Amino acid sequence: MDSSPTDQNLSLQLEAIPLPLLVLDAKEDRVFSLNAAARRLLAVSQSDDVRFSALIGSDIAEFVVFLDEVFHRGSAWTRKTVLTSRNGMSIECEIRANVQEHDTHAPLFTLLILELSELSQHEKQYETGQLQREGIVAWKHAEEFFAELELQNQLILNAAGEGIYGVNTQGQATFVNRAAQEMLGWTLEDLVGNVIHDIIHHHHTDGSVHHAHDCPIYKSFRFEQVMRVDDDVFWKKDGKPIQVEYVSTPIYNQKVLAGAVIVFRDVTERKINENKLIDAMNEVADLRDRLEQENAYLQLEITKERAHHHVIGRSASIQQLHAKIDLVAPTSAPVLITGETGTGKSIVANAIHKNSLRKGRPLIRFKSGSISRTAIEAELFGHYDNAAVGEKPKMTSGAIELAHGGTLYIENVCELPLEIQNKLLGVLQDGRFKRIGDNQFKNLDVRVIAASIIDIEREVSAGRFSEELFLALNVFPISCVPLRDRKDDIPDLVTHLLSVACERLNRPVPKVTERTMRMLKEYTWPGNVKELRNVIERAAIVSRGEKLIVELGGAVGPRTQSAKTVRTEYEMQLEIRANIVSALKETQGKVSGKTGAAALLGVEPTTLYSRIKKLEIEKREWQLLHGES
Numbered sequence: 001m002d003s004s005p006t007d008q009n010l011s012l013q014l015e016a017i018p019l020p021l022l023v024l025d026a027k028e029d030r031v032f033s034l035n036a037a038a039r040r041l042l043a044v045s046q047s048d049d050v051r052f053s054a055l056i057g058s059d060i061a062e063f064v065v066f067l068d069e070v071f072h073r074g075s076a077w078t079r080k081t082v083l084t085s086r087n088g089m090s091i092e093c094e095i096r097a098n099v100q101e102h103d104t105h106a107p108l109f110t111l112l113i114l115e116l117s118e119l120s121q122h123e124k125q126y127e128t129g130q131l132q133r134e135g136i137v138a139w140k141h142a143e144e145f146f147a148e149l150e151l152q153n154q155l156i157l158n159a160a161g162e163g164i165y166g167v168n169t170q171g172q173a174t175f176v177n178r179a180a181q182e183m184l185g186w187t188l189e190d191l192v193g194n195v196i197h198d199i200i201h202h203h204h205t206d207g208s209v210h211h212a213h214d215c216p217i218y219k220s221f222r223f224e225q226v227m228r229v230d231d232d233v234f235w236k237k238d239g240k241p242i243q244v245e246y247v248s249t250p251i252y253n254q255k256v257l258a259g260a261v262i263v264f265r266d267v268t269e270r271k272i273n274e275n276k277l278i279d280a281m282n283e284v285a286d287l288r289d290r291l292e293q294e295n296a297y298l299q300l301e302i303t304k305e306r307a308h309h310h311v312i313g314r315s316a317s318i319q320q321l322h323a324k325i326d327l328v329a330p331t332s333a334p335v336l337i338t339g340e341t342g343t344g345k346s347i348v349a350n351a352i353h354k355n356s357l358r359k360g361r362p363l364i365r366f367k368s369g370s371i372s373r374t375a376i377e378a379e380l381f382g383h384y385d386n387a388a389v390g391e392k393p394k395m396t397s398g399a400i401e402l403a404h405g406g407t408l409y410i411e412n413v414c415e416l417p418l419e420i421q422n423k424l425l426g427v428l429q430d431g432r433f434k435r436i437g438d439n440q441f442k443n444l445d446v447r448v449i450a451a452s453i454i455d456i457e458r459e460v461s462a463g464r465f466s467e468e469l470f471l472a473l474n475v476f477p478i479s480c481v482p483l484r485d486r487k488d489d490i491p492d493l494v495t496h497l498l499s500v501a502c503e504r505l506n507r508p509v510p511k512v513t514e515r516t517m518r519m520l521k522e523y524t525w526p527g528n529v530k531e532l533r534n535v536i537e538r539a540a541i542v543s544r545g546e547k548l549i550v551e552l553g554g555a556v557g558p559r560t561q562s563a564k565t566v567r568t569e570y571e572m573q574l575e576i577r578a579n580i581v582s583a584l585k586e587t588q589g590k591v592s593g594k595t596g597a598a599a600l601l602g603v604e605p606t607t608l609y610s611r612i613k614k615l616e617i618e619k620r621e622w623q624l625l626h627g628e629s
């Protein structure tokens, strides 16, 4: 290669270029000059006399066409020429060339050789860089977007009236809005980053632990379900609970479960009002039940007593009775009525109630006919059955509750078991009671009228009746005189009872002859007016003609004549006892039913059973008598 000063200058400049570059004298097929990069690429040294056609090989024709293009256009490029280095390596490349006209010799071509592998590597790097630059820009956009979003959400979250908080899948709070903080009293520092279940959701109201594995919020992100709960509690920082309803919704970050968002409402006040409403509705239902029971009872009583609720008679004892009723009725004093069966004790109780200020409320009649103590207790005090959650408890009002504001008439008070006597005493003294099974007291305003056919003082002495209850009931004692001791009342009673019976039977009232009336007056009437009523009713049924035909079952005449006007209490008991034994003898021990001893005596079977027990009548007594007859 020649090296004129100009050429040397050119060579130096070429050396500084980092890309392979060579100057070609095409006419001489000689490399006029080439820089270090070209020498490295083509594996030639500075001193080598390189023929360019040796580097091109078989593509020489193609290359000549290319040079021609360069010569004519001044510059051109090609990728069709594959160079071969001196050590045999093929070099796929892009050759960019221009032409330099010379005065002295043929034109020279400057060739810049760009390896295609390097170019494609650069392109890749460029593209990657480009993507990276675009990514950074996009990421910057996203960051701004989320910051904006967060700012907007923060405003919305804090403006919301509902409490809102987020939890990650570890149950740690990620954010808590202002309303939640205010409702719970916990601050952001208390909650964010901590397991919120342990702070606000750890127990149920009944004191039992609320385990996280049972927590609907955990379930919402474990099972990826929206959970709605309308009856739960969250615990405030001051240790008090608030009743809440909430919705827990699982949330996702680019399709991956991230946790849950909980939106809750403090429903404490609403629940209190709901409970008040439920209580009020229960109370109303309770009142309605009571009214229905009262009503049913009253209807029954009215039908039973409508025809004969007056105290009939003009005898001195009946006049005294009227005076006593008038005296005690307007007070609320307890009354103890004693007297044999059928002497009109319940009629007297009725008259007292009707003439009292309580007449607008019911008179409840309680007869302890039940066998078991618990049944008597439930009938008297009522019963309360705790129901399952959400259901209305089942309750039955006892006689005492039905009589609230009115009068409670206890028949055969001596038949009450001692335990119940004591309980009744407590109720009367305290003015309040509890239903069996209930734990709530109810105030009670009741007047008690008690009745007994047996000597209650003797029962007290025998320890079978509470002395305290006796004193509490015996504030105003009334004794009903047996019919045999006030026979003057018989005509009035017969007229009254006959008209009542005929009205019920819907038949004309038959005439009562003097003879019949005399017979009725001569009879001893061990069953008293009740027995008289039964006799008259039976007669009204059997009498077909104008006259009343009466059949008396017991002794008439001499027995009454020989009877003393006044008997001791003991004699009375003996007489009653003998009468019951006779009745049992007649019915061969049968107590109930139409042909039973109770019907014969005009008493309820339960009353007769208790009398047999009280008077200690044994089977052998009526069996013996039966055998004798």
Ligand SMILES: Nc1ncnc2c1ncn2[C@@H]1O[C@H](COP(=O)(O)OP(=O)(O)OP(=O)(O)O)[C@@H](O)[C@H]1O
Pocket: 308, 310, 311, 312, 313, 339, 340, 341, 342, 343, 344, 345, 346, 347, 348, 411, 453, 480, 529, 530, 533, 603, 607
């Ligand atoms: N003085 C009276 N005036 C009108 N009817 C009367 C009188 N006394 C009793 N009676 C009638 O006799 C029947 C029985 O009376 P009542 O039931 O009041 O007696 P009692 O003493 O309560 O009986 P027991 O102790 O057996 O329950 C009543 O149905 C009533 O019609």
